[in-house]
Structure formats: structure tokens, C-alpha cells
Amino acid sequence: MKALDHSATALYDIPGPKTERRHKVYGLISTLLVLALVGWVLYLLFDTDQFTAAKWMPFEYKGIQELLLRGLGNTLKAFALAAVLSLVLGTVLAVGRLSDHRPVRWIATLFVEFFRAMPVLVMIFFIYVALKVEPLPALVAGLTLYNGSVLAEVFRSGINSVERGQREAAYALGMRKTQVMSHVLVPQAVRAMLPAIISQLVVALKDTSLGYLITYEEFLHAGKLIASNLDYDLPFIPVVMVISPIYIGMCMLLSWFAQWVSKRQRRSPKTEAAEVAPAEPGTLLPGVQ
Numbered sequence: 001m002k003a004l005d006h007s008a009t010a011l012y013d014i015p016g017p018k019t020e021r022r023h024k025v026y027g028l029i030s031t032l033l034v035l036a037l038v039g040w041v042l043y044l045l046f047d048t049d050q051f052t053a054a055k056w057m058p059f060e061y062k063g064i065q066e067l068l069l070r071g072l073g074n075t076l077k078a079f080a081l082a083a084v085l086s087l088v089l090g091t092v093l094a095v096g097r098l099s100d101h102r103p104v105r106w107i108a109t110l111f112v113e114f115f116r117a118m119p120v121l122v123m124i125f126f127i128y129v130a131l132k133v134e135p136l137p138a139l140v141a142g143l144t145l146y147n148g149s150v151l152a153e154v155f156r157s158g159i160n161s162v163e164r165g166q167r168e169a170a171y172a173l174g175m176r177k178t179q180v181m182s183h184v185l186v187p188q189a190v191r192a193m194l195p196a197i198i199s200q201l202v203v204a205l206k207d208t209s210l211g212y213l214i215t216y217e218e219f220l221h222a223g224k225l226i227a228s229n230l231d232y233d234l235p236f237i238p239v240v241m242v243i244s245p246i247y248i249g250m251c252m253l254l255s256w257f258a259q260w261v262s263k264r265q266r267r268s269p270k271t272e273a274a275e276v277a278p279a280e281p282g283t284l285l286p287g288v289q
Helices: 002-009 017-047 053-060 062-097 102-117 120-130 135-160 164-172 177-214 219-227 236-267 269-276
Strands: none
Touching (some): 053 236, 062 135, 102 135, 120 135, 120 177, 135 177, 164 177, 177 219
16 A cells, blocks of 8 residues: 555655645635636626616516427437437447448548538538428437547547457457457447547537527527517526526536446446456356357
């Protein structure tokens, strides 16, 4: 244990009393600056009468509440469809890029590079206008093509990050490529890929807001309808103050879910057994006869 503690501190100098005091001063200054910024923003909001009853009164009406809830539901629907389809497409494209057949690799690579470089909004508009697709399928298709292509690279990089010896040892035991992928490479790569996967899903969630540009009635579109109603004295800032925390909260929930899954994987008996108790020579892996 002492050796472990020594190795953990050998890479950097332990801060002395002066350094610790300097860090506390820096932390105090940073906190004061953040509080000053928050106070300045609140001052501007009060100074421009953003908290007046006239601008917040619309949110008391049942019709406005139902409009927001319907928009939130449509946002979650588009995100759920895009997330599932992006994961499926990313898996298919990653398998294609890792294929032993050169034409398959070329086609998958061309597909990935093209849709990764294409702006999401352009794809959504093209599908909606040129192909005359309904708003929801157009939004989901655009998000799927882009995020699926990005996830394909995440999957491919994660699998390639596993030590080459793991792959060679599995082949030496007589496993087929599909068995090597499913029993050896993917389980080890999942933990490394998980943060990047969740980050990309957060991007997909935020990009659902592009649906309002093609008249899809998602959460931002509902807020725009409220804010553009002249009868309510143009409550743009109150609408933003209502919608933004909900978007941020959904993204934080995704991040929390990723951390929960990661901790659960680390505590998994199978994972611990794989890390602590390596297989004895001659032991066959699952699926090998």
C-alpha cells in the first residue's frame, strides 16, 4: 500500500503551505467572479422587467402548459428514435469498417466520412424539402445519419484500442471472428467507449431542437410559439428561462446514467473475475468447442 501511495505522488510535487494558500486565494477569486457574473445577469433581468407578472402569466394557462408538455414529449420521441437508430447504424458501419473484405470497408468508410462531414441541418432540410418527408421522419433521419456515422468511429476506435494480444490469443484458441468480437473485444471496449457514446447522445438530444426549422412541434418550437404571441408582451427571456433548464436537466440525466452504468460495470462480478482471475492455460472461452 505504501508503494502504491509513493507511486501515486512520485509524478508531481506535493504542494507546500504557500502553494495551498495560493490555491485557496485563486479559488476564492474565481468564486467571487462567478457570483459577480450571476449578480450582473440577475440585475439585467430585473432592470429589463423580465420577472414582471405580465411576462410570466402565460405559463399559468392550461393551454400553454399542454403545449410545452406536448413539445417536450415530441422532443423525447425524436431523441429516442434517433438514439436507437444511431446506435444500430453506428454498429453496422463499425462492423463494415472492421470487415476483412476491402469493398465493404471502402463503402462503410465512404458512408461514414461523407455523413460526418455533412452539416446536420443541411441533411434535415434536404430530406424534408427535396425528398418531401414528414417533419418527424426527416428530423430522425438527419440525426441518425450524422450521429450514427460519428458513433461508428467511436465503436471502431474503442475496439481497436484493445490490446492486440487479446485478439491473437482468442484466435489461437480457435475462436471465430464473431466470437472474438462478442466475447473478447467488445466487452473490454465498452467501458472505454461509454463516455464518448453518451456525449454523442447528448449532442443528438440537443440537435432535436433543429426540428423547429422544419415545423416539427418539438420543445423549442412550442417555446417559439409562446414567445411570438404579441398578446403576452413578447416573453422571450421567460421562455428561455423555462426551456433551457429542462434541456440542461435532460443532458445531465444522460451523463448521470452513463456514470451509473460505468460504476455498475466496474462492480460486475464478471468484470472483476476477468480482471483479477485470468483464465488458466488451455481454458476455452465461451462458444469455443
